[in-house]
Amino acid sequence: MAVSGLIMVGYLILHMYGNLRAFSGPDAFNEYAHHLRTFGEPMLPHEGLLWIVRVVLLGAVLLHAYAAITLWRRNKKAAGYVGGKRYQTKQNRTGIQRSYASFTMRWGGVTIALFIVFHILNLTTNDIHPGGASDTAYGKLHNSFEHFWVLLAYTVALIAVGFHLWHGFWSAFTTLGQNYSAKRRDSFWNSAAIVVAVVITAGFLAPPFAIYFFGLGG
């Protein structure tokens, strides 16, 4: 879970960097998108790097999902449910201290997976193209984010990603043995997780918000 998750976080940071190129204008954005495809030529074929990244990412996603489902099933059995509930009491159902982020990891992950499917159909293959299809990377982006429901969908999804990363990033480093603080809030990796979650959520949402509210790029 930890290693596949961190691979995805690494990808998100690069992806976010690319998105922020939108602030340099449509030409810079399209140029960046084009260059991703010609990166490493002639040592790599056209779109070579992109396909390497896609295969690695798909592997990471599948591994992450496989590990999550295995853990989910094992833990459900281990928790000793009586009927549908573990404890019959109606008090303290959400435990003593566990955060919203930590107990939405599983369904949050499913939500994010569904969003990724929508996102690829929307902005990669452009099969879903509110505001009209486009040949350029910036055109796809711009046409989509002029619609409020698209903006809303991405906002909800990115907040879910933020929560997932807040617990996930910290948790990954604990799994790898890198937590030296008795309390989670004193841990360097908890602070790092908050920074990563906030930066990634804000970084991804900045271009869509700029397009919808300030008409970025016309």
Place this chain on the structure above:
Amino acid sequence: MNITVRVWRQKNADDKGRMVTYGVENVSEHMSFLEMLDVLNEQLTLSGDDPIAFDHDCREGICGMCGVVINGIAHGPEVTTTCQLHMRSFEDGAVIDVEPWRAGAFPVVKDLVVDRSSFDRIIQAGGYISAPTGSAPDAHAVPVPKDDADHAFDAATCIGCGACVAACPNGSGMLFTAAKITHLGLLPQGQPERESRVIGMVEQHDHEGFGGCTNIGECTSACPKGIPLDTIAQLNRDLLGALAHGKA
């Protein structure tokens, strides 16, 4: 004070079990939670009912026998064991739900009593130091850095009550296992068996049907001894090291 107690009653391991409501009157706020259950059991005995079975031994908060889930929290609202929890922690007229630890690896024996021998088997899988016994060595015979000694002692205060498992949404016994790994792994005497210990104990933990840790931290919050969460990172560190050395 007068309270209402809803208790999990289950005749034996095969019985389905259910919550049963009892009223308890004239409870002193200075009573411990177990003394309140004693009073309730006297009532039940006098009226010809079967008394509620619950585990207890020292009643001093050091043996780890008395664990029940009170209002959904292992050992109830204070950070202590059930025997050291006093009725003054509850309001007059309160309705208190009392249930046994819930975990696949802790099957219910009767009422509030669960079988925690899975913990014993985890200890048997490596939670010890093989050393010649005899009279205790001089305390300064083997120097131990103060930091290590303090950390090891913090972890060594685990009483094996099982609250971590009962509180963990995943039913994981990782904090218990990690406490022992940390305690012995930080001391010089624990070094020769350090890698085989972590492999053996984690294998046994999984074999017993405990869940996997997702670093939520309910265990350490419920722990009456405050075993810190970084023990789990220490366990992971030792485990990764042992696996890298091909000890599995």
